[in-house]
Amino acid sequence: MAIDNPETNEGLRERKRRETLARIAETGLRLFMTDGYENTTLEAIAEAAGISRRTFFYYFKSKEDIILVWQSNFTSLMRAAVIAEPSDETPVNTVKNALLKLASNYHSDQSIVLDRVIRSSPALMSASHAKYIAQEQAIFEALCEKWPQVKHRKSLRVAAMVTVGALRLAVDAWSNDNGKRPPSAYLRETFSTLEGTFQSE
Structure with a gap:
């Protein structure tokens, strides 16, 4: 039996x-x-x-939750991607490299349509803005796992904030440009601007 x-x-x-x-x-x-x-x-x-x-x-509680689950999955992928990066780069470059690798796996045609869906709904737009807070926290936690010393906490928090800010600008530029180029191109440009901001002329 x-x-x-x-x-x-x-x-x-x-x-x-x-x-x-x-x-x-x-x-x-x-x-x-x-x-x-x-x-x-x-x-x-x-x-x-x-x-x-x-x-x-x-x-799901609502159809809005479908979009939120999709975004939450990307946040989890971001955290894992940052942790998987080698620790011989600065925290900012570590996040940049992780995001570039993730961006290379996204198809612009499908992603731009989903972006249009999100931007067509005030409720989804509000949730979309909230996702960046979760992404910032996820990146911060991943960086803390790579650099666990307490003395690094403040600088790692700043790194998480500025990299998510760079990501937001890249996504906006990509969306406004109707996805004419791969998302990674906009990420590279935004991070290049970020790096230039801290360099003396």
Whole structure:
């Protein structure tokens, strides 16, 4: 007689949960891009994802949460990317190199459409501004993990603030330019401006 393994069953349930969450999020993003955020209903997302409205609310509180989850995933990737960088660079260059590597994995066509979706909704724009606070904290924590000495805390906080500021400017420039160039090009330019700000003429 076969005996169920609790750990195996738990692993399968968690994998199924992640797969369902990912399917709902991907379906929602696709509908936002094709039909517009305001025109996309919860019912449409649930139907396209093959789930009930009740199941949707088990995973997300609102359709806005789909965008927030997507942004939260990027914040987690930023933290991991900073930690993965070698420690022989300055904190600012460490973050710059991590962001450039992440940017190289993003497709401009899809990203620019998602950016337009976010900018079309005041609620999403407000949430988008709030994400930068979370990104700053994530970068600060990653830098503290790489340079754990307490004496570095203040300088690392400043590094997190200015690098996220540079990221925001790069994203705005990329969006205003309708994504004509890869995001990494705007990042390089913004960080070059940042570096030049602290150099004497």
